[in-house]
Amino acid sequence: MTTAPETTPARKGAEESRQSALEAWLAHHRDSARQSLADQLGHPVASLLSWLAMAVALALPALLALGLMNLGALTHTLDASRQATLYFSSPPEDATVLQLKASLVALPEVAKVEYLSPDAALDTFRAINEAADLLAGLDANPLPASLQVTLKADTPLERLDVLKTQWSALPGIESVQLDTVWLERLQALETVLQRAWGLLAILLGLAALLFIGNTVRLAIENRRDEILVSRLVGATDAWVRRPFLYMGAWYGLIGAVLAAVLVHLCMAMVAGPVEALSALYFSAFRLEWPGLSGTLILLLAGSALGWLGAWLTVLRELQKVEPR
Amino acid sequence: MIVFDRVSKRYSSGQDALLNISFRLGRGEMAFLTGHSGAGKSTLLKLIMAMETASGGRIEVGGRDVSQLQRNQIAFYRRHVGVVFQEHHLLFNRTVFDNVAMPLRIAGFTPRETARRVRAALDKVGLLRKEKAYPLELSGGEQQRVGIARAVVNRPPLLLADEPTGNLDPDLSAEIMQLFRDFNQVGTTVFIASHDIALIERMGCRVVHLENGRLVSGGQA
Ligand SMILES: Nc1ncnc2c1ncn2[C@@H]1O[C@H](COP(=O)(O)OP(=O)(O)OP(=O)(O)O)[C@@H](O)[C@H]1O
Numbered sequence: 001m002t003t004a005p006e007t008t009p010a011r012k013g014a015e016e017s018r019q020s021a022l023e024a025w026l027a028h029h030r031d032s033a034r035q036s037l038a039d040q041l042g043h044p045v046a047s048l049l050s051w052l053a054m055a056v057a058l059a060l061p062a063l064l065a066l067g068l069m070n071l072g073a074l075t076h077t078l079d080a081s082r083q084a085t086l087y088f089s090s091p092p093e094d095a096t097v098l099q100l101k102a103s104l105v106a107l108p109e110v111a112k113v114e115y116l117s118p119d120a121a122l123d124t125f126r127a128i129n130e131a132a133d134l135l136a137g138l139d140a141n142p143l144p145a146s147l148q149v150t151l152k153a154d155t156p157l158e159r160l161d162v163l164k165t166q167w168s169a170l171p172g173i174e175s176v177q178l179d180t181v182w183l184e185r186l187q188a189l190e191t192v193l194q195r196a197w198g199l200l201a202i203l204l205g206l207a208a209l210l211f212i213g214n215t216v217r218l219a220i221e222n223r224r225d226e227i228l229v230s231r232l233v234g235a236t237d238a239w240v241r242r243p244f245l246y247m248g249a250w251y252g253l254i255g256a257v258l259a260a261v262l263v264h265l266c267m268a269m270v271a272g273p274v275e276a277l278s279a280l281y282f283s284a285f286r287l288e289w290p291g292l293s294g295t296l297i298l299l300l301a302g303s304a305l306g307w308l309g310a311w312l313t314v315l316r317e318l319q320k321v322e323p324r
Numbered sequence: 325m326i327v328f329d330r331v332s333k334r335y336s337s338g339q340d341a342l343l344n345i346s347f348r349l350g351r352g353e354m355a356f357l358t359g360h361s362g363a364g365k366s367t368l369l370k371l372i373m374a375m376e377t378a379s380g381g382r383i384e385v386g387g388r389d390v391s392q393l394q395r396n397q398i399a400f401y402r403r404h405v406g407v408v409f410q411e412h413h414l415l416f417n418r419t420v421f422d423n424v425a426m427p428l429r430i431a432g433f434t435p436r437e438t439a440r441r442v443r444a445a446l447d448k449v450g451l452l453r454k455e456k457a458y459p460l461e462l463s464g465g466e467q468q469r470v471g472i473a474r475a476v477v478n479r480p481p482l483l484l485a486d487e488p489t490g491n492l493d494p495d496l497s498a499e500i501m502q503l504f505r506d507f508n509q510v511g512t513t514v515f516i517a518s519h520d521i522a523l524i525e526r527m528g529c530r531v532v533h534l535e536n537g538r539l540v541s542g543g544q545a
């Protein structure tokens with residue numbers, strides 16, 4: 001419809017005070033965001049259930065993800081210390097040692113080879129073992145000479161088994177020590193946990209979507225009249241939708257903030273014992289915290305989930321609220 | 325301003341609410357729409373508001389074919405048509421000011437211009453001092469005037485009203501009608517559905533008369 005142009009001097013002033021479409025759009029985003037946040041914070045008791053539901057739905061997968069991350073770091077620490085020890089049946093000739101060393105280093109899986117003479121082995125043993133006095137009573141050094149082979153961390157476990165058999169057959173080698181069972185178990189556990197994590201994350205994500213969806217549906221129900229009137233006086237679909245989308249996003253974001261707090265609390269609770277344990281067994285291992293980026297990802301995921309839940313509901317529900 | 329060209333409306337229930345209606349309403353005109361209960365008055369206004377779609381015929385408002393409007397175009401179109409209902413459709417949890425401000429906020433006016441126009445509209449209906457009140461604190465007549473203020477705050481070229489004096493006593497009804505006449509005098513096209521025959525006769529305007537969904541008189545200016 002063509003609006004008759006105003007011919008009064010007021011026209012200019014009126015045009016200045018009318019925002020551009022972009023400004024109006026931004027202003028409504030700002031107002032919707034502010035209003036829906038104020039609504040939630042203004043009714044903390046009513047909102048608490050939604051916040052907590054979101055917090056739990058986000059915190060559980062986040063904690064499990066952290067556990068997995070730490071398990072990965074742990075296996076990596078163990079990987080780094082993948083070592084094989086080749087024990088000689090009798091103290092070898094220098095030439096034999098050199099030859100053997102050269103052939104081992106030539107293998108693609110081997111990073112480093114070091115010869116440990118019986119004397120050197122004894123020194124190391126004394127240095128790390130308080131019970132070394134036991135050995136003092138013996139006439140001869142009972143420790144065998146050995147080759148300490150450090151393997152590259154990316155060597156597959158199956159390959160290690162093959163190498164072990166090959167090396168055991170080498171002339172002059174009494175036995176080969178290589179502990180891979182632990183690693184195998186850890187890796188298997190990791191795979192299982194990753195699957196479980198994926199499933200849990202999906203299930204809890206769906207639950208969160210449904211929960212937010214229901215909350216938003218109730219809000220739409222409560223604001224039915226308002227929606228009808230705004231439609232009658234010219235509100236677009238996007239305009240009507242906007243406050244509800246922000247509502248979902250806020251539930252998600254606040255829930256995520258609570259989840260982040262929860263995760264950090266849990267981490268703080270296990271950090272002490274875990275570090276004590278790792279000092280005993282895997283000295284290179286340090287507990288990994290979510291950090292800034294992890295926390296940001298959590299907040300982002302929470303807002304996105306809330307927004308999506310609201311969006312899915314709004315698409316369905318708002319169509320039913322038409323002036324008749 | 326309004327052109328109906330052989331318009332029919334059949335509801336999905338099978339009820340024929342309007343049959344072959346043709347009439348024109350000129351720009352700046354003021355007219356009444358009458359008829360018995362169930363004659364199709366509300367249906368006709370809803371077609372103009374694009375709240376319902378016609379089953380046949382053509383409706384043109386301000387040069388625009390209403391039935392051709394896309395969903396989002398309808399929103400923008402409605403910003404040029406003010407409506408007043410008998411059940412005033414006010415929001416009871418908002419102040420008078422906020423109720424009247426709704427169309428302006430939706431249309432994207434600045435807060436300052438919104439406040440200026442809301443006060444001008446409230447002043448026009450004599451409720452300037454009630455801007456902070458809530459609708460339930462007002463009398464029926466006052467509530468109806470808030471509804472009118474909301475309908476005109478955007479300065480729409482066309483103003484529709486469905487039984488705007490339905491529950492009001494004769495004095496209040498006359499007052500409300502005088503308000504509509506004032507808006508008409510400054511150039512707004514006004515179209516009012518009512519079955520208050522006495523009141524309509526006193527106004528001396530053109531009357532479009534419906535009976536059982538058919539136009540029986542008032543089709544020509
Ligand atoms: N949504 C609807 N679905 C089906 N039939 C309807 C609908 N709305 C109205 N009708 C029917 O259409 C006819 C016209 O109704 P309408 O509301 O337009 O009459 P009216 O002239 O406004 O009556 P009143 O003076 O009582 O308000 C009536 O027979 C009514 O039953």
Ligand SMILES: [Mg+2]
Binds near residue numbers: 366367
């Ligand atoms: Mg009616």
